[in-house]
Amino acid sequence: MDRRRFIAGTALAATLPLIGLRGAMAASPRGRLLAPALNKGDTVGLVSPSSATADRLGLQLAREQMEALGFKVKTGEHYAARHGHLAGTDAERAGDLNAMFADRQVKAIVCVRGGSGAARLLPLLDYELIRRNPKVLLGYSDITALHSAIHAKTGLVTFHGQIGAGSWNRFNADQFERLFFQRELMEYRNKVDHDGELVPRRNRTLTLRPGIARGELVGGNLTVLTALAGSPYLPDFRGKILFLEDVGEAPYRVDRMFSTLKLMGALDQIAGFIFGECSDCSPGDGYGSLTLDEILDDYILPLKIPAYRGAMIGHIPEQFIVPVGGKVEMDATAGTFRLLEPVLAAD
Incomplete structure (x- = not known):
């Protein structure tokens, strides 16, 4: 993929010492701007x-x-x-x-x-x-x-x-x-699609750890986000709800990127976690590959924060429009999140 070749060419995550990454993360701006x-x-x-x-x-x-x-x-x-x-x-x-x-x-x-x-x-x-x-x-x-x-x-x-x-x-x-x-205070709840099945299979959410958390949303594409490690262009992760998605990444690469987020201190600072879709991220042929379930268990469960996966975020035909910086309440048990405040300025 073009994105992967670009990131490999920069070799940012591989060449930048992880010592000092905490200090390199951007400080909070003076306030949200709508x-x-x-x-x-x-x-x-x-x-x-x-x-x-x-x-x-x-x-x-x-x-x-x-x-x-x-x-x-x-x-x-x-x-x-x-x-x-x-x-x-x-x-x-x-x-x-x-x-x-x-x-x-x-x-x-x-x-x-x-x-x-x-x-x-x-x-x-x-x-x-x-x-x-x-x-x-x-x-x-x-x-x-x-x-x-x-x-x-x-x-x-x-x-x-x-x-x-x-x-x-x-x-x-x-x-x-x-x-x-309409400037609706959106609730982001997956579209239920039975698709002829007795029990729906598509657009399912899976609770990793139950609970409710509030905070501002940060995140996006996992590969692109972790490629900014050590730069002044990362958001402040303290007390935030981290949402992630990706496409075409083998599990060992997903594991490496979660390791980067852990080592730089980002995961230890978040209040909640939402994983969208990782399209075409199956282990494929080979021996002993980690699964996405195992990777999320290794990095997210020890945080003991509300977390779920399967949100309609990512490289999929129907996807949520997620406000980066928007204040939300997430319910990991229900597999939903909702806006608590407007994300656009009044007329």
Whole structure:
């Protein structure tokens, strides 16, 4: 995968001494920063901060899907560019993102796709500009790097959810409408799908440790998050609810990344844990592979905090839009979490 090759190339987790990682984690910003609420007819900016889109149809779909949601669309100058596997050079991609935050006409910024490369932009972003012009930022997977850095540096609540060129099915569009237009204090409860079965198998949650916890959400893609270890672009994990997802990672790599979170002190600081989907993460052929169940048992159960897995978060067709920095109450027994406070500023 492109993302894995990029992370292996940086060799951040492997080469950075773990001593001092606690001190390298970002301090809490002065307070949460909320983007203005959205309305139909607003202008949305489409940007490509990570990988290039493989074909023109994907770019066209991103525009048409934003228009179908009721928005006018403005595209970044380089959103269709290519530099290797990236959607333009680092300077071009960062410039598009900074320009969208500076543009008074643009009310929200949607990432066309993920892939890899967003972490390369973090030193080039204008965080003071972003703090002065808070806006909705939406995307997932590699966009985790932007969510983590922007929240750590500015306190802005951003949104881990569907990308512009992804599937805007009825579930995802409804999530968007309820969260951004109706400003609902969402309860995130998995969609029940019997699919002809006597007992439903799809979208099941599994309690790792029962209980209720409250805190702000941090997290996103496990691979991308742990690749920021030792940098100033990680959020403060103290008292937070950590949510994670991933795709195409063998269990031994998932184990290595959880080990990084443990050694850097992040796991010992969180108040609750939500694991979404790890798509295509089965052990495969081989002898003696750890399972995801065993990995979560090893790293999460000793924390003795409320925890569950199976939330509709990740590389799946129907997925939650999760506010990074939003204050929630999670119920690990029920397999749900709900917003306690608005995640958008009042009109």
